[in-house]
Amino acid sequence: MAQYTSASTALAVIRLRNPPVNALSLPVLQALEDGLKRADADPSVKAIMICGENGKFSAGADIQGFSLPKTRGISLGHFVSLIERCEKPVVAAIEGVALGGGLEVALGCHYRVAHVKARMGLPEVTIGLLPGGEGTQRLPRLIGVPAALDIITTGRHIPATEALKLGLVDEVVEENTIEAAIRLANKVIGQPLEPRRLSLRPVPKLPNMEAFLSEALVKLKKQARRYLAPELCFQAVRAATELPFADGVRKERELFNVLLTSGQAQALQYAFFAERAVQKWTTPHGSSWQNASPQPIHKAAVIGLGTMGRGIVTSLVKASIPVVALEQNLEYLNTGRKAVMLLLEREAMKMEQGAQTLDFHNPARLQFTVDFDALRDVDLVIEAVFENMPLKKEIFQKLSRICKPAAFLCTNTSALNIDEIASATSRPQQVVGTHFFSPAHIMRLLEIIYGHHTSPTAIATAVQLGKVLKKVGVVVGNCFGFAGNRMMFPYVEQAVFLLEEGSRPEAVDQVLEDFGFKIGPFRMSDLAGLDVAWRSRKGRGLAGDSVPPGTPARQRHGRRYSPLPDLLCENGRFGQKTGKGWYQYEKAGGRTAKPDPWLHNVLTQYRDTHHIKTRFIDQEEILERCLFSLINEGFDILAEGIASGPEHLDVIYIHGYGWPKHRGGPMFYASTVGLPRVLAKLQRYSEAHPDVPALRPSTFLKKLVAVGNPPLKEWMSYLSRPSNKL
Numbered sequence: 217m218a219q220y221t222s223a224s225t226a227l228a229v230i231r232l233r234n235p236p237v238n239a240l241s242l243p244v245l246q247a248l249e250d251g252l253k254r255a256d257a258d259p260s261v262k263a264i265m266i267c268g269e270n271g272k273f274s275a276g277a278d279i280q281g282f283s284l285p286k287t288r289g290i291s292l293g294h295f296v297s298l299i300e301r302c303e304k305p306v307v308a309a310i311e312g313v314a315l316g317g318g319l320e321v322a323l324g325c326h327y328r329v330a331h332v333k334a335r336m337g338l339p340e341v342t343i344g345l346l347p348g349g350e351g352t353q354r355l356p357r358l359i360g361v362p363a364a365l366d367i368i369t370t371g372r373h374i375p376a377t378e379a380l381k382l383g384l385v386d387e388v389v390e391e392n393t394i395e396a397a398i399r400l401a402n403k404v405i406g407q408p409l410e411p412r413r414l415s416l417r418p419v420p421k422l423p424n425m426e427a428f429l430s431e432a433l434v435k436l437k438k439q440a441r442r443y444l445a446p447e448l449c450f451q452a453v454r455a456a457t458e459l460p461f462a463d464g465v466r467k468e469r470e471l472f473n474v475l476l477t478s479g480q481a482q483a484l485q486y487a488f489f490a491e492r493a494v495q496k497w498t499t500p501h502g503s504s505w506q507n508a509s510p511q512p513i514h515k516a517a518v519i520g521l522g523t524m525g526r527g528i529v530t531s532l533v534k535a536s537i538p539v540v541a542l543e544q545n546l547e548y549l550n551t552g553r554k555a556v557m558l559l560l561e562r563e564a565m566k567m568e569q570g571a572q573t574l575d576f577h578n579p580a581r582l583q584f585t586v587d588f589d590a591l592r593d594v595d596l597v598i599e600a601v602f603e604n605m606p607l608k609k610e611i612f613q614k615l616s617r618i619c620k621p622a623a624f625l626c627t628n629t630s631a632l633n634i635d636e637i638a639s640a641t642s643r644p645q646q647v648v649g650t651h652f653f654s655p656a657h658i659m660r661l662l663e664i665i666y667g668h669h670t671s672p673t674a675i676a677t678a679v680q681l682g683k684v685l686k687k688v689g690v691v692v693g694n695c696f697g698f699a700g701n702r703m704m705f706p707y708v709e710q711a712v713f714l715l716e717e718g719s720r721p722e723a724v725d726q727v728l729e730d731f732g733f734k735i736g737p738f739r740m741s742d743l744a745g746l747d748v749a750w751r752s753r754k755g756r757g758l759a760g761d762s763v764p765p766g767t768p769a770r771q772r773h774g775r776r777y778s779p780l781p782d783l784l785c786e787n788g789r790f791g792q793k794t795g796k797g798w799y800q801y802e803k804a805g806g807r808t809a810k811p812d813p814w815l816h817n818v819l820t821q822y823r824d825t826h827h828i829k830t831r832f833i834d835q836e837e838i839l840e841r842c843l844f845s846l847i848n849e850g851f852d853i854l855a856e857g858i859a860s861g862p863e864h865l866d867v868i869y870i871h872g873y874g875w876p877k878h879r880g881g882p883m884f885y886a887s888t889v890g891l892p893r894v895l896a897k898l899q900r901y902s903e904a905h906p907d908v909p910a911l912r913p914s915t916f917l918k919k920l921v922a923v924g925n926p927p928l929k930e931w932m933s934y935l936s937r938p939s940n941k942l
């Protein structure tokens with residue numbers, strides 16, 4: 217709805233009202249139109265102000281409503297034009313957010329006043345669309361092509377101070393925005409409106425417009441990796457530079473409809489809501505955000521200043537949580553301190569560009585120590601030493617003695633058993649897994665793992681911590697590899713099997729990068745370091761001296777196994793850090809991967825040794841075997857209650873594993889491919905490779921196909937009884 221009131225006899229107020237974010241639903245837009253007509257028809261009204269209820273202007277069109285049949289054919293531009301054509305001055309009072317259609321409504325107004333804390337933007341590109349309310353035509357006319365193109369193709373939120381500099385708003389106020397807008401409205405009564413109507417303005421010329429646009433397009437295409445929206449946003453802005461307003465609007469509509477009906481927009485909108493859904497976590501035991509309160513974290517500690525620990529410390533400092541950073545000896549401490557300071561200096565520089573500051577030189581905010589006693593008063597500890605169970609248990613035993621009874625004890629492990637770690641403490645209810653992703657101060661995913669004894673309060677506190685760190689926290693159950701890595705294992709395994717059978721790292725990577733992954737599995741292994749997984753395999757008796765004599769080279773526990781990654785490690789090829797891995801690099805620590813003839817020879821010899829007939833493997837098989845095995849594991853994870861819904865797995869993959877967001881996550885992707893097809897393909901691959909359990913179709917997948925391939929949001933209702941292995 218939109219509420220019509222009067223601030224005085226001369227001033228009509230239209231207040232957008234649709235909690236929580238005043239999204240522009242059809243009733244809101246209709247009420248806006250009614251309000252405008254009423255104000256226009258009332259001779260006593262001399263000016264109009266548009267604002268939003270509860271300190272928020274509007275977060276734009278109601279994303280839920282895009283798919284409703286009754287919204288088809290509705291043009292937001294119609295309402296924006298109506299505002300602009302009004303014969304009485306219309307002032308937008310922008311508080312909170314004016315995003316997407318919300319900002320387009322403001323652009324239709326003749327004047328804009330914003331609160332200093334308000335944020336504005338056209339984030340449609342992030343949900344697979346373009347600003348379809350004539351924003352691609354008005355914004356370049358107001359602030360010029362370079363700034364408009366940046367805002368429209370990135371979807372970034374603009375703080376009010378920047379908006380003022382760009383000329384996006386006329387005034388920024390620190391106090392009452394509504395009063396300031398009323399003052400401005402009264403001041404401009406009677407002034408000519410023509411110059412304020414953006415549709416009548418020319419797009420400001422650039423001396424080198426064509427060169428600028430060509431360069432911008434090349435840059436966009438390079439980043440887009442088959443993600444359509446940025447390029448179509450670009451085309452709409454280019455139309456503004458080439459066509460009169462009305463023709464530009466027609467072009468905008470045409471491009472908008474292409475995007476609206478594309479699978480990418482649906483995937484991205486699904487991802488938007490999935491991200492919000494996972495914040496409302498539940499466990500199979502019935503604990504949830506509704507019955508647990510997070511505890512405040514006034515001070516935290518991080519143990520271990522390796523790659524992960526450094527990133528975690530940086531994240532905490534950025535979130536203004538005082539941190540004690542602990543290492544086992546002074547040498548490691550000094551190395552860690554230097555690395556953390558470097559990261560923080562870089563982050564501080566980035567933040568200063570956004571007019572924020574980062575205080576990390578104050579010892580009360582960041583303290584480095586080798587003394588466990590310094591952890592006595594912290595509210596939460598994150599252990600981030602390397603993946604070694606005895607070491608972790610020793611640390612947790614110590615923490616349990618030293619830390620105050622209420623302190624939460626978190627472990628940053630990517631696979632180890634949370635219950636076993638918790639068993640070393642006297643407070644297993646306060647032990648929770650917090651699996652960060654590298655680099656921990658940048659990657660948004662935080663996998664939060666509850667053990668058998670973890671209390672709802674501990675889960676809630678970890679979730680809240682994730683929010684404070686600006687991460688997407690996903691709560692999952694305890695099993696080897698949790699949700700993310702457990703699904704990753706079969707994916708990487710298939711990639712290596714494909715090499716055994718005839719493919720090459722560059723061919724496999726290319727297929728998955730073409731699909732949209734930021735980085736294929738072999739480049740990823742080289743980046744992460746092959747030695748990490750090697751150590752884990754040796755620890756589990758799969759590689760190295762602990763493999764019983766007589767074990768077939770390509771078999772472990774009756775299943776197919778590839779010793780190829782072990783072979784690379786035995787040759788000192790740990791990936792980028794050693795300058796050689798699945799690829800060769802210009803030097804140790806180099807980043808440019810080049811196909812390596814050494815590896816190609818090794819593959820040929822390996823196939824000869826093991827009597828494997830080399831065959832050509834096409835792109836379809838590469839893609840399906842890698843992705844469908846990952847998805848198959850996802851179905852098992854759902855059936856076991858390790859994750860509470862497919863959205864959780866999708867959010868994990870988008871934010872932690874570089875899954876292309878415009879494909880909505882692996883489970884959403886499976887739903888678009890169609891579960892019967894996924895099942896049929898898995899059955900075929902499983903018949904061809906009976907010794908690979910990861911290709912054997914999950915019982916849950918088979919059940920969903922048997923009940924008729926229901927939509928994703930209904931999948932969980934087909935699990936007769938939510939169960940948990942714990």
Ligand SMILES: CCCCCCCC/C=C\C=C\CC(=O)SCCNC(=O)CCNC(=O)[C@H](O)C(C)(C)COP(=O)(O)OP(=O)(O)OC[C@H]1O[C@@H](n2cnc3c(N)ncnc32)[C@H](O)[C@@H]1OP(=O)(O)O
Pocket residue numbers: 236237239240241242245275276277278279280281282287290291292293313315316317318339340343345346347348349489492493
């Ligand atoms: C029915 C349509 C009629 C008209 C159609 C005309 C045809 C289309 C023409 C033009 C199209 C214009 C395009 C748009 O405007 S697309 C929308 C662009 N806007 C956005 O992308 C903003 C999305 N929202 C956000 O970024 C954030 O939610 C933010 C506003 C910054 C608030 O963040 P935060 O405080 O962290 O809160 P939440 O994100 O948790 O959001 C709170 C709840 O509000 C729901 N929400 C938010 N935005 C929308 C939206 N635009 N539509 C519907 N719902 C929205 C969100 O899901 C949360 O809900 P819940 O509490 O249930 O989880």
